[in-house]
Amino acid sequence: MKKIPEIVYTLLAVVLSGCTFGDEPGVCPYTTRLDYWYAGSSAENLLPVYMDNLHQYLFDSEGRLLGSVALRGDSISSWQSNLEAGDYTVVLWGNLAEDGSDHLEIQPPADRRLSDMTLSAVTAEAPPGYRGNTSRLYYGYLSFHVDEGKMFRQRVYLSHAHASLHVTVQWMAGAPPEGGTYRMRMKGIASEYGFVKGWESEELSSGGNYTVPYIGTSQINHETRASMNYDGEVTGEFVTFRYTSGTHQLWSLWRNDERIVGDLDLYRFFSKKPMNMDQNVEQEFEILVTVYEDKIVVSEVTGSDWDEGGAIG
Incomplete structure (x- = not known):
């Protein structure tokens, strides 16, 4: 990701001990507090377990970017500010690589508005070539209103903005034969997120909603290293943008630059999974590809999500 200068808000986040949200506005030096939580757990805040950093983007009522700030360490779970009365939107991205090593870019580079901003996985080589894994991204979104003379506090849930797919081939x-250099490839993966939300859940029992980012229609190809273990199995893992209910993951295995398995359309497998891929909080999958003489069977390794595999090639 190209690093964005951290704009210092005219009304910066202030944290002072001894100020609680039951106090009057004259006691607390801030009017707004947002608490950031991982949507997979409402009882305990696991956000610091999954995220090293959290990039926050604040927009005004007309969608203009007011500023951005990177939260780290103890500050990752909440943000406070003395916002004036009005309407605001906050967009959150967890685990963006601050050194650009994830090769993700926020666009456009200037004159940024909420409706126009995107996070792109496109690189100089891909497409049409292949790119490596992305970061394990997380996403949050909230539009809110601050009343004059009143405190505003809200929990904001973050969901997966990445899909993790661990593949074992037997x-x-x-x-x-033993030896050789292995790589796995996967085509048909989304290459662009919007900053705007694509879907919002019903209100959770703990209050608030989680959201999934808008996913564009453009696609990209991914490649990841793989290796053979002592059992003669080849393993590898993809970390990409989220899958949708219409994603056709065209997977293949290569040895010494020669394709030896695939292309397999994993859509035929994922479409049987009992969840809505456009709405689920987590996208962490582990599959087993078993190669027989006359067929290829794909099954879930843990069996926690579905019981039976299926021949897809």
Whole structure:
């Protein structure tokens, strides 16, 4: 990600001990507090477990970017500010690489408005080539109103803005010899998020909602390193943008630059999964690809989400 200068708000976040949200506005030096939580757990805030940093973007009622700030360490779970009365929107991205190593870019580079801003996985090589894994991203979104002379406090939930797919390949016939360089490839993955929300959940029992970012229609190809273990299985993991209910993940395995398995359309497998891929909080998957002489079977390793695999190739 190209680093964005952290704009100092005219009304910066202030944290002072001894001020509680039951106090009058004259006692607290801030009018607004946002508490950031991981949507997968409402009982305990696991946000610091999953995120090293949290980039926050604040917009006014007309969608103009007021400023951005990176939260780290103990500050990652909340933000306070003395905002004037009015309407605001906050957008959150967790785990953006601050050194640009994830090769993600926020666009456009200037004159930023909420409706126009995107997070892009496109690189100089991909497409049409292949790019590496992204960061394990998380996303949050909230539009809110601050009343004159009143405190505003709200919990903001963050959901997965990444999909993790761990693949193990085993052979019942035609196994490759030992040695060699392995790579896994996957085509058909979304390459662009909007800053605007794409879907919002019903209100959670603890209050508030979680959101999923808008996912564009453009696609990109991913490649990740793989290796053979002592059991003769080849393993690898993809970390990409989220899958949707219409994603066709075209997966293949390569040895010494020669394709030896695939392309397999994993949509035929994921479409049987009992969840809505456009709305789920988490997208963490672990699959087993078993190669027989006359077929290829894909199944879930843990069996926690569905019981039976299916032949797809």
